[in-house]
Amino acid sequence: MTLSQLPVGQSGIIRAVNGQGALRLRFLDMGLIPKTKVTVQKKAPLGDPMEIQVRGYQLTLRLSDADHISVEQEAASQ
Amino acid sequence: MILALIGNQNCGKTTLFNSLTGANQHVGNFPGVTVEQKIGEIRGVKNCSVADLPGIYSLRPYTGEEIVTRDFLLDQKPDGIINIVDATNIERNLYLTLQLLELRIPTVLALNMMDEVRANGGTIDVQAMSEKLGVPVVPISAVKNEGVSELVQKAVAAVKENIRPAVLDFCTDGPVHRCIHAVSHLIEDHAHALNAPPRFCATKLIEGDQPMTEKLGLSQNEKELLEHSVLEMEKDAGLDRNAALADMRYSFIEKIVAQTVIKCHESKERRRSVNLDRILTGKYTAIPIFFAAMLLIFWLTFNVIGNALSSLLSLGIDALTGLVDQALTAYGINPVIHSLVIDGIFAGVGSVLSFLPIIVTLFFFLSILEDTGYMARIAFIMDKLLRHIGLSGRSIVPMLIGFGCSVPAILATRTLASDRDRKMTILLTPFMSCSAKIPIYAVFCAAFFPKYQALVMISLYIAGILLAILIALLLKNTAFRGSPIPFVMELPNYRMPSPRNVLLLLWDKARDFLRRAFTVIFVATIIIWFLQTFDIRFNPVTDNSRSLLALLGQGLAPLFRPVGFNDWRVATALVSGFTAKEAVVSTLGVLLNTNTASLATALSGLFTPLSAVSFLLFTLLYTPCVAAVATIKNELKSAGGTFGLVLMQCAIAWIIAFLVYRVGLMLI
Numbered sequence: 001m002t003l004s005q006l007p008v009g010q011s012g013i014i015r016a017v018n019g020q021g022a023l024r025l026r027f028l029d030m031g032l033i034p035k036t037k038v039t040v041q042k043k044a045p046l047g048d049p050m051e052i053q054v055r056g057y058q059l060t061l062r063l064s065d066a067d068h069i070s071v072e073q074e075a076a077s078q
Numbered sequence: 079m080i081l082a083l084i085g086n087q088n089c090g091k092t093t094l095f096n097s098l099t100g101a102n103q104h105v106g107n108f109p110g111v112t113v114e115q116k117i118g119e120i121r122g123v124k125n126c127s128v129a130d131l132p133g134i135y136s137l138r139p140y141t142g143e144e145i146v147t148r149d150f151l152l153d154q155k156p157d158g159i160i161n162i163v164d165a166t167n168i169e170r171n172l173y174l175t176l177q178l179l180e181l182r183i184p185t186v187l188a189l190n191m192m193d194e195v196r197a198n199g200g201t202i203d204v205q206a207m208s209e210k211l212g213v214p215v216v217p218i219s220a221v222k223n224e225g226v227s228e229l230v231q232k233a234v235a236a237v238k239e240n241i242r243p244a245v246l247d248f249c250t251d252g253p254v255h256r257c258i259h260a261v262s263h264l265i266e267d268h269a270h271a272l273n274a275p276p277r278f279c280a281t282k283l284i285e286g287d288q289p290m291t292e293k294l295g296l297s298q299n300e301k302e303l304l305e306h307s308v309l310e311m312e313k314d315a316g317l318d319r320n321a322a323l324a325d326m327r328y329s330f331i332e333k334i335v336a337q338t339v340i341k342c343h344e345s346k347e348r349r350r351s352v353n354l355d356r357i358l359t360g361k362y363t364a365i366p367i368f369f370a371a372m373l374l375i376f377w378l379t380f381n382v383i384g385n386a387l388s389s390l391l392s393l394g395i396d397a398l399t400g401l402v403d404q405a406l407t408a409y410g411i412n413p414v415i416h417s418l419v420i421d422g423i424f425a426g427v428g429s430v431l432s433f434l435p436i437i438v439t440l441f442f443f444l445s446i447l448e449d450t451g452y453m454a455r456i457a458f459i460m461d462k463l464l465r466h467i468g469l470s471g472r473s474i475v476p477m478l479i480g481f482g483c484s485v486p487a488i489l490a491t492r493t494l495a496s497d498r499d500r501k502m503t504i505l506l507t508p509f510m511s512c513s514a515k516i517p518i519y520a521v522f523c524a525a526f527f528p529k530y531q532a533l534v535m536i537s538l539y540i541a542g543i544l545l546a547i548l549i550a551l552l553l554k555n556t557a558f559r560g561s562p563i564p565f566v567m568e569l570p571n572y573r574m575p576s577p578r579n580v581l582l583l584l585w586d587k588a589r590d591f592l593r594r595a596f597t598v599i600f601v602a603t604i605i606i607w608f609l610q611t612f613d614i615r616f617n618p619v620t621d622n623s624r625s626l627l628a629l630l631g632q633g634l635a636p637l638f639r640p641v642g643f644n645d646w647r648v649a650t651a652l653v654s655g656f657t658a659k660e661a662v663v664s665t666l667g668v669l670l671n672t673n674t675a676s677l678a679t680a681l682s683g684l685f686t687p688l689s690a691v692s693f694l695l696f697t698l699l700y701t702p703c704v705a706a707v708a709t710i711k712n713e714l715k716s717a718g719g720t721f722g723l724v725l726m727q728c729a730i731a732w733i734i735a736f737l738v739y740r741v742g743l744m745l746i
Contacts, residue, residue, distance in 0.1 A: 028324035029136040
């Protein structure tokens, strides 16, 4: 699934970072690289963009951009 | 010696800069650098200045900020680097550090917010980190001014003794390692010729950095060898070049962090942020709170504080003017000189100063929004709305301020991250009907639409907004086509703003506005005074209808025939509105020989209700006042662009007024 489909409150492991140009490089620079764990914190009041936690900090990105990141959902631990 | 202060956004860079330099700051001027940098002398150290470079996450040549920092590092060759790092968010912050270290410029790492790490049960083995990274590491708290003097001492020592970062192999054995070393070797001579560190050049080449490839001047054969190495690396690593390098850096960071950092448990600051965000970015509460906050700031700025300061200021100016007036009268000075001093110089200075209280008050609130971290949340909650017109969430703040006054609104675009967003927001802000136009609307509504005053006023505001959206869509698909900077933004924890940062910012804004806007506004006021005072033979006029200004109005009047108000007095009033929009009403009053009370009746002789609508639309849209134009020119840094903007506004105003008037004539 893609990062944008990961439900709020759930975590996943990044499998691949696609997309192009400046956007993709920005993802990589911000630490969104394969094998990294991300947790979806919330969606903005209008439903877009989303807020995630990665490497111990909060990051916001648009859903259409998050579509370029594919993740594997972690089994719900609780 | 010059030190460069570099770090991510939100890592406390400005606080450290202010702490290092105090009020001793000025705007730097470096050849070839378009974005302004602040330079300051470090307190207590002779001949040592520090440059505050834009907050960046990487040294890639994509965003304007990255290019500025990169060019500064590569072309200006600072003597040393102070790399400030947010210790509470160390992994991502060290990512930039690894790139900086490759430059082999003497560097000191400042671990900021160490107090927060410690208070929440974390520790960092500074000694071990320093050994592993090969640079001096100093724990500091910029807010509490702890460790700052040690930082300065270490940085100066590093420069004086020329302690360069050790050459590190971030790349532990593997395909990336092999590739970097092969490429470094390949381009070594080119790099030395450029006096640039080979390893830095090599990683940039592997990333496919175009400017670097050109700078180094590789031969065709070398380019092919480079590409061959990179392709091999991609195959062996199973990742493309950019992901492989990012992975290499982050893996190295993870290793160092595992060995030297005991991470704090979820910090107090983080928990506080989460709790605040439940409300401030909550599903149902976020947008109402945002608008309530903006309304409050608006009300306090334009009605309460700004107003009080303004009246205080004008009290002072009036008293001084009165005094000088009396003195000049007593001296029996030539009446023209008398008028120049009182109606020209004093009026000019007064109109410049009258903006100060609003600017200072507004920036007080804006800097608090920015420093607390709420501005990032505004971008988060408003992004979806503004994305449709090609902007991102932050642009809404300057635009809302535009309803009060365009001058601080345009200054506020400085808070926008990208140059593209900034320019576009500056172009759109004048469409937000500023508060100085309210008296015009009020007089005309009272005269022509007594029953529908509120409705007409609201329609005017909406007309401005709709046109702004239309223009934005047009710009998005023409001049500002191309991809905006990706909206991938950090949401920092909420923090208490530092009073020193706020005060220094206010001081800076006020000084900046006075210094730059003064001349333009002052000269424009004097010119209008001159036009009002003299007739065509340069004799002082007694009859207003014979002044040069009236002559200009008469010349312009035919232009307004097609839009329904072919009268020299109206044209003259519009010209005088260039100094300040309030002047439209007062000039009309003077030229029609009426007071405010009977102005409405006098106006009904000049306008029909339809031409009144056309006039209102014209005043809504035509050129911003001289203060706003001066500010736009400073921010766009282009006289031609500003002139174009003024012309475009006038043209749009005329076209809209024309359409409404002509269509109206057909319907009625």
